[in-house]
Amino acid sequence: MSDHPRSAPATTDGATTTSATGPRHPVDEVPPLRRLLPLGLQHVLAMYAGAVAVPLVIGTALIEAGRLDPGALPHLITADLFVAGIGAVLQSVGVWRVGARLPLMQGCTFASVGPMITIGTEHGVGAIYGSVIMCGLMMFAIAPVFSQLVRFFPPLVTGTVILVIGLSLMSVAGGWVIDGATDGAPPVNVALAAGTLAVIVLIERFAPPALGRLSILLGLVVGTLAAVPLGLVDVSGVGEQPWVGFSTPFQFGLPTFPAAAVISMLIVGLVIMTETTGDIVAVSEIVDRPLTPRRLADGLRADGLTTVLGGVFNTFPYTAFAQNVGLVSITGVKSRWVATCAGVMLVALGLVPKLGAVVEAVPLAVLGGAGVALFGIVAASGVRTLSTVRFTDRNVLVVALAVGVGLLPTVSPTIYERFPSWFTLVFDSGISAGAIVAIALNLLLGGERGSRGGDSATEGPSAHDAVRGAQLAADPEPPTR
Numbered sequence: 001m002s003d004h005p006r007s008a009p010a011t012t013d014g015a016t017t018t019s020a021t022g023p024r025h026p027v028d029e030v031p032p033l034r035r036l037l038p039l040g041l042q043h044v045l046a047m048y049a050g051a052v053a054v055p056l057v058i059g060t061a062l063i064e065a066g067r068l069d070p071g072a073l074p075h076l077i078t079a080d081l082f083v084a085g086i087g088a089v090l091q092s093v094g095v096w097r098v099g100a101r102l103p104l105m106q107g108c109t110f111a112s113v114g115p116m117i118t119i120g121t122e123h124g125v126g127a128i129y130g131s132v133i134m135c136g137l138m139m140f141a142i143a144p145v146f147s148q149l150v151r152f153f154p155p156l157v158t159g160t161v162i163l164v165i166g167l168s169l170m171s172v173a174g175g176w177v178i179d180g181a182t183d184g185a186p187p188v189n190v191a192l193a194a195g196t197l198a199v200i201v202l203i204e205r206f207a208p209p210a211l212g213r214l215s216i217l218l219g220l221v222v223g224t225l226a227a228v229p230l231g232l233v234d235v236s237g238v239g240e241q242p243w244v245g246f247s248t249p250f251q252f253g254l255p256t257f258p259a260a261a262v263i264s265m266l267i268v269g270l271v272i273m274t275e276t277t278g279d280i281v282a283v284s285e286i287v288d289r290p291l292t293p294r295r296l297a298d299g300l301r302a303d304g305l306t307t308v309l310g311g312v313f314n315t316f317p318y319t320a321f322a323q324n325v326g327l328v329s330i331t332g333v334k335s336r337w338v339a340t341c342a343g344v345m346l347v348a349l350g351l352v353p354k355l356g357a358v359v360e361a362v363p364l365a366v367l368g369g370a371g372v373a374l375f376g377i378v379a380a381s382g383v384r385t386l387s388t389v390r391f392t393d394r395n396v397l398v399v400a401l402a403v404g405v406g407l408l409p410t411v412s413p414t415i416y417e418r419f420p421s422w423f424t425l426v427f428d429s430g431i432s433a434g435a436i437v438a439i440a441l442n443l444l445l446g447g448e449r450g451s452r453g454g455d456s457a458t459e460g461p462s463a464h465d466a467v468r469g470a471q472l473a474a475d476p477e478p479p480t481r
Helices: 033-064 070-093 110-123 125-152 155-178 187-206 215-227 236-240 259-287 293-312 322-331 336-351 353-360 364-386 393-411 421-427 430-444 463-471
Strands: 017-019 022-024 106-108 318-320
Touching (some): 033 070, 033 106, 033 110, 033 364, 070 318, 106 293, 110 259, 125 430, 155 187, 155 259, 155 364, 155 393, 187 215, 187 364, 215 322, 215 364, 259 293, 259 322, 293 318, 322 364
Antiparallel strands (some): 017 022, 106 318
């Protein structure tokens, strides 16, 4: 079920088109299959390393703690991809009031890593999945209330949060380039990352527009091919994996619900909703579709339902993935059906472990080069949003402090190790910490209350003008162009 009827495919990528049933927003355009498949694959490749990182980290820790058998790790990865694909379809297509109907991808959130390891070590794997299910149910239930926070996200706040997202994720790209080395990144890794980035830039500059939209995918392909003669592409895992493998619900036992574990995960759920709100606001700005509280609530419900499915299929809490927001911006392809295609591919990867092993063969250093472009574009999108704000001294202070606090866990990962777990759950995530500081300071200093509020009037209409206008209109919202 979608906001607009699907008719003949539109003929453009960047502007509203007209179909037999009336104007169509670029978000609702259906690209032809020859473009839909590579664009969807590009989203999969952009998020794959980040998507499998959480089950790898948590699974390895639980195996070392004796809570899981070593053979469980492949199941955790395939289950993660399977549920992530379902979540992407829910977000992009929408079912009832579930899904923002925007080009969003879902993946396991890093905010859950610490609590999950602690819960699994102290209470067992069943407690992990019991607390994840309760977390998802809570997120689903309070989504309409939480969605009212959209009025606290004027351009000053959204631009700052998007900027923090991009800058925080840059450490992920750096980690991919380092690839586990303890004495700095190997020069060959840096060369591969730089080469991948150079290919992306050259394709953007010299290739036809159709190929330019696939610059990230082509950069990954060229970088991987360059790594083959260097012996950095390991395809041994492909032969070891079966062609078909199904994720079995409750494979590691029935869920349990210790009170401490559940309370801890409910706090994580609030952090997840804060992160997802920032991502949904960001992608709505990029695709120029008004974000109403109702649409935001639908997106948060998709997070909650996907997280419940994660608990059932032995994986972890889910959130919208910021790196794919950057991909939407850099490609200029706004269609939500591209995300739908990527979600179907993720489901397939979750059912066919051999295909997942092929994607896993892409060297992390190559992914790191592409990540620099993706995450940098996210940060630049934040700067673009901030360019609509008139910078008074107070507004400068809001941005400065929010970015500073948001980057503290990135530049100094151990800064909050001596603090209580409830504190680190929030402030160890630079995204949620930056968002909280930006919102609080904007309210405290009397900054923006909308696109033209207070002493920070913007030059021209923003997405938040559209938000208020769309609130007065019937759903679905009309095109904004």
